[in-house]
Amino acid sequence: MTVSDGESVTVAEVLALPVLARGLPKVVACHDRLDRPVRWVHITEWANPTAALDGGELVLTTGIGFPARLDDYAAEIAEVGAAAVVLELGRRYREVPHELVAGFRTRGVPLIVLRREVRFIDVTQELHALIVSSQVRTLRAAQRVHDTFTALSQRGAGAGEVVRAAVTMTGHAVVLENLTHQALVFATGERSLEDVLDRWEARSRATPSPADRTAVRGDEGWLVTRVEFRGRQWGRLVMLPTAEEPFRAEHVLVLERAAGAVTLARLTQETRWEDQAHRDALLDVLEHRQLSWQDTRVRIAALGVPAQGRLFVVVLIRPVDRAILLEKLRARFEGSALVGDLGERGVGVLLTFREPGGWRPLAEEIAGLAGAAVHVGAEVGELSDVARSAAEADQVAGAVPPHLPPAVYTIRDVGLPELLYSLRDDLRVQAYAERQLAALLSHDHTHGTDLLGTLRHYLASAGNKSTTARRSHLSRQALYQRLRQIEQILGGDLESGDLRAQLHVAVTALDAQRAGRSAGLSAGLSTAD
Template identity: 75%
Template sequence: MVVNSDGGTVTLGEVLSLPVLARGLPKVLAGQDRLDRPVRWVHVTEWASPASALRGGELVLTTGIGFPARLDDYAAELCDVGAAAVVLELGRCYREAPHELVAGCRSRGVPLVVLHCGVKFVDVTQEVHAMILGGQLRTLRTAQRIHDTFTALSLRGAGPDEIIRAAATMTGRAVVLENLAHQALIFASVERVLDDVLNRWEERSRATPSPAERTDVCGQEGWLVTSVEFRGQQWGRLAMLPASPAEQHFHSEHVVILERAAVALTLARLTRETRWEEQAHRDALLDVLEQRQLSWRDTRTRITALGVPVQGRRLAVVVVRVDDRAVLLDKLRARLEGSALVGDLGERGVGVLLSFREPGGWRALAEEITELAGAPVHVGAEVGELSEVARSAAEAEQVADAVPRGGPPGVHTVTDIGLPELLYALREDPRVQSYAERQLAPLLAYDQCHGTDLLATVRHYLASAGNKSIAARRGHLSRQALYQRLRLIEEVLHGDLEAGDFRAQLHVAVAALDAQRAGRAARAEGGAPGK
């Protein structure tokens, strides 16, 4: 689990593979397991004590002419200063590598390479330095490209999804943005499948500590992790996952990309009002409601990574329609964290996907929601699979369309939809409007012309199921006055109120008219019809 310093730095193994050194027939006598050491520079020296001229990371070239009497001390100096390796050319001073030097290098982990044929050290220096400088130039160009990419994203107001997708595309690795609650909010992956990336995310994330420095490889899985800040405080983490569990290596370019992405995310959060937790929950909710996911397994993994378990749970959709959705969203997220996805569905209302263990467990949660909202809540069918949630949502919206907005708090399901609720849902249908007009137009015209209120008498009569005594009491009329009005109504409508069919037709027409008037009242109060 290491971050490889690529680009401007080459490794010892790469240097030894150069033709200029290969001609010397190199053989590694110590540090065979350290050929991945970075070589920062090449230094030719015949000093007995070369440490004063070194800074660390140098490939030391020597013929051994100036070796001190104690070669163990020579190896100790190179180890202390952090030299990348020492290359000894045999033939001029030594026919074979001194045993004391070999033993000293092996015990201290200093790579020792011997050349059995002579080479020109100036050629080695030139080749290696050209490689290092060329790599440094590539590193600068790569850094500029990374800088330009994320600067362009920030300048045009790119959202977090696009920023993380860019980081994943540039590195070929999976990149995940999480908050401090270890909820995976946004992710992008080029090769690894979603379930592989997000499965048991919270558990795996909690087992991966944050780096002591800004960015480092952390945890048993070897994630490259950096912090994401907002207004000077750590807000979350950005994690880049290894290409595979067996390949837990990252390059310095990966570090630069991850850190630049974290800065771009901070800028995006400063310039955008939408909170990413809200957006992540809303997107996941819409994926389920609109069935726009690639697979239900991926959807289940994603929702679980947001902190809402759905495997083996019962599910139900709740729709709430209120004027101030933002306030309700904050209340619901605080109360239902860990048991529901909550999202703003626009004019459709506030959507809630409830997750509960026991059948019927939605009722207690729905009662809490209606209390928090101070408004009716509409609940769809209880289902057992994510693939059935869309049906629950459709039912919840059907109930919401049938219940007039602005009513008292309460929990409504499809079993509460009677004739008035059904006609309220269908009030905008031209066929319903035409029917009500055709049945009641003569009566409404008579009332308007003569200043009467025969429609109210019809309502009382129908509500009393044709019982004249009860209808008279409801209308505060004498029986005789009621009889006179009923006869007049029959004359105006050309029907027999004693006939069951005619009464049923009037009942539907009056309910349809009331639904239309309730819809107009809702619009007058500033609400959209049925919303």
Template identity: 75%
Template sequence: MQVVRVSDGGTVTVAEVLALPVLVRGLPKILAGHDRLDRHVRWVHVTEWEHPASALRGGELVLTTGFGFPNRLEEWAAEFADIGAAALVLELGRRFQEAPYELVAACRARGVPLIVLQRGIKFVDVTQEVHAMILTGQVRTLRAAQHVHDTFTALSLRGAGADEVVRAAATMTGRAVVLENLAHQALICAPGEAMVEDALNRWEERSRVTPSPTERTEVCGQEGWLVTAVEFRGQRWGRLAMLPGSTAEQRFHTDHVMVLERAAIALTLSRLTHETRWEEQAQRDALLDVLEQRHLSWRDTRTKITALGVPTHGRRLAVVLVCAADRDALLDKLRARLEGSALVGDLGERGIGVLLAYREPGGWRPLATDISELAGAPVYVGAEVGELSEVARSAAEAEQIADAVPPVGPAAVHTIADIGLPQLFYSLRDDPRVQAYAERQLAALLAYDQDHGTDLLTTLRHYLASAGNKSIAARRSHLSRQALYQRLHIIEDTLRADLESGDCRAQLHVAIAALDAQRARHRPGRA
């Protein structure tokens, strides 16, 4: 594990101190520790003591003219380095005209930044400005901590969802923040100032080589992610990762750690107060992103879906709709059965939606059969497409099929090829024009059956289904031919129709199909 030190927002660095005008006037020259200028300055200490380490605690910027230097500068530099001082600033011109070679060599060997001032300055001005910077930074850190506390407390109190919490963390830091589970599936991504594709590209691969922190929050892995654990009911559930802003902006600060840790706590509270599991919500949101085309780019959408563990590049795609009484149980079964090959989500009145992703053309068939068997109900499959941008068309076709085929009956897979005249009228069963047509054609016959206790409608249905063949109609109706002739004669008189006419039979056939559709049971959960 690569652990990178997190910057303390309440301090300043040696480089920042050297950039102050009061020090610039001294013409500073760096003689050692060029690569250590990012050290934090906790305080400024002015000394001429021969052994100043006894007065230091580490992190100090030490200012001196060198009057108190001992004879053995190597030991002095070693003592100075061991105490952890931030840097040594030596003013030339009072005791030394140039830095002693032994001191320069010792500081280089120990990695201690050594800066010489080639022009005299007032040390008191340096201490005043640097201490003001440090105190200002500490106040800023306290204010930031209060802001972070207030923000996430407010989110928790109003029951904000996980997506709001993650988005708040990204907004406050400007960094991409990702919530993932233990399977390295990126459930929620707030890209901050980055692009979704940059944040989530090859997510699982990158995540698996980024170890989890040994402590609560650490910067881990070659990419330098800031990572903290997310727990649920005392068990580790997943982790929250904050990504570096750019290659040149790898360092994190204490306010980043603070935001990430508070976000993790808010996520745990959110999980306790929301029934919907994050995995379910992530899949449903991704499915709706595709079906309703609510995205900025198809590339980002594909990247997000792939980060959820469902690759779509180079795959064939099809939408399946299914209705079931116990949706929660079926959703669990479908996710377990289709893991890695489908997005599954509850689409409300439309039923349960499934976006299948498979390699070979026609690969939806065995998957749709499995879905139907798991549901114990019919399923409706839209057109097979090759791009995410075409999935909405597949979904529209699946809805068209679902509207046309009643949900009753055994498990079966229905496609657009199954839509005939009865299915067409079932889909139009609530259209007042269709209702009016069926009433206009059959009202007299329905009234006759009701008044006389007969069932001439069934006789007419069998006759029309037999294409006017009376022998077949009599056999289907379990009637003698003479009895059938008598009933057909009554039907003709009642409807004032000529059943020998092909046009008349076609009109009545359509009317009966429309009437049957109106009498069919409504789909569960549908209007």
């Protein structure tokens, strides 16, 4: 497939003009080359007309001045790059010479004969008017393209806007990819996402980059232009063909101007497009933003992350320094996982793996990279269930206090302390802890005692006084005295299993609230620093 100058007049269009149609034109050589553009019209009877030609002309002649060797004439016409030759029969030739037909056919130049006389001056006037009109349209189209992409660049448009503008102006699907053949930004136009991105990496690798800036390449006939960044090739813009319309010169212009606008956008925007593409794809999965799960699977695969026949798990991390962790994760899991900053939810990772339980060594590796707790959702076998895995990871992340050591935590690790930590901001839980412990807390505050600490050890020891005394570093007599004092303040019997259960919940809830306040204070100080 080649690029046609869709705004120029072609040989076929010239033959359809009434002024030439009256001459009963017949194509006798290279009928398949009638899409060649006609730049101008030239009437000549010279034996050697090339001195007056620059290429792209439609040559009109009666053959009066043809040289003896007609093959030489065809060779010279082909060498100068004329669009086609129109020979009017009657003045010198009643039938077109076979040598002339063979000469033009061999060299790929259309030869047309007119079997009825026409006024060449009428042909030139009509055709020149048509060519000039076409050139004006071309200039106007070029100005429109220039104005569109200049305006986008001036207002700081991102790559997505630039690509969508290219699709709107041409009707062709356009994809921005990096050098590793990841489809980062795309707009499909009237085509389906699956049709455009299915097996993207394999198809892209089979499509070589053009030696020049822009060209049609590969078996599929993609129009490809290079995208540069600071003097080096960074990626490619690809325009996919349609069966209905060939690529035109305007499409080349649009793609090249889009590539320039993309380069400017990359210079002015802080977020790397690879990072944004992975984050967007991750949110597509978590928030069901694609029209179909097949589209989601294709989208993920186009970023180099395998999704077919895989199991999935969502991992959330809330590190102190997200930027450093994101950089580490992207370097480690390039092509095997989706990584993105999910805001308040933390750093998200969608792991894909083949064998059940295959997520655990990966999650443990993430914990080592993060130096922080790693919260893992349920292992699922379908993309449609990934949101459930994310919800479970969210639940785990909300339940695991930040002071716990770096490790992998799942829903199985959420016990009573973790549950109450996740509910620490619930007013009902706060009111319950206050109601159960207010008198004891007031006594400690007033008298400088630590009866709450003694109660905590007693409850943690399941009411075993020997264990409590050892953990509290108290004599048994001192412990008994403190326990009686706690009973008097709280107005209950600590030997009661029900009371101990109520107090255990209350103390655990109070500890969770204090841990939450401490974590919030640390985060605030970290932000201030």
